[in-house]
Amino acid sequence: MATFKLHGHPMSTCTRRAALIARERDIPYELVPIQFMAPELKQSAHLEFQPFGQMPYIVAQDDGFTLFESRAIGRYFATLGSGPELIPTEPKAHARFEQAASVEYSQFDPIAAVILFEKVVKPFCGATPNEELVGKLLPLLESKLDGFERILGKQKYLAGDGLTLADLFFIPHGSIIFEKLGYGNLEKRPNVQRWWKDISSRPSWQAVKDGA
Structure with a gap:
């Protein structure tokens, strides 16, 4: 290896x-x-x-x-080492994985990244956050999380009943949005809350959440 x-x-x-x-x-x-x-x-x-x-x-x-x-x-x-299969190979399961990976990248990450930049990066650099922009993005974030709630009401993870890279990709920005900033109202979205508790408690994230 x-x-x-x-x-x-x-x-x-x-x-x-x-x-x-x-x-x-x-x-x-x-x-x-x-x-x-x-x-x-x-x-x-x-x-x-x-x-x-x-x-x-x-x-x-x-x-x-x-x-x-x-x-x-x-x-x-994901193609190396050992551990859970994070990219399914069966064609339909793989298609579901690609769908989930696309959802993380296109529906959640662009909003989370801007909020993170305004609320975390700017203060770190001594700049003032654009609270008006954040205020406009939060309802959009909520609407996207409603979509995740619908997905996770039908299955355990984003691509089905098995963990994939799509779930893991979500964690770093999710930890800041949900935990550090307290956004997302997970208590109103029990399926997202259940899923988030599951993936964020994995030993892999616990090992790097305070530093890679």
Whole structure:
């Protein structure tokens, strides 16, 4: 089993997304810390591996294979190591997985990422959050969670009755939205609440929730 160097900030949501999937699949990695807003992100040594000046990226220690984008890294890790099958191979189950992965990426993440930027990143950088924008996004977040409530009222996880990458992809931003910021009114959505308690209590997330 190859060991990977995971380049990213330990508290970055995307870095922790890659790290929790590595933990889920029992894949060894070494974190190479990068600071938020660090000048090195825009320098050629970093841009060679992450052309958009973001994080994380991985480097395999055995053959130098590199990969960036946390969801791509997660999909790659899901093919390695051991543990639960996170990407179903049966055609219909795989189609359901792709649907669930698309739902996480298109219906939840764009809203959560903006709220996170306004309420967490801006204060960290000494800037003032745009509360008006957040106020406009919260009803949209609620409407999206109603959709998740309908999905999870019919099945245990986003893609069916088995855990997949789609559920794991949700966790880093979900932890900030639901737990740190207290948004989402999960008490009004028992199926989302049940599902969130399940996935957020997994040992893989507990191992990286305070740092990859």
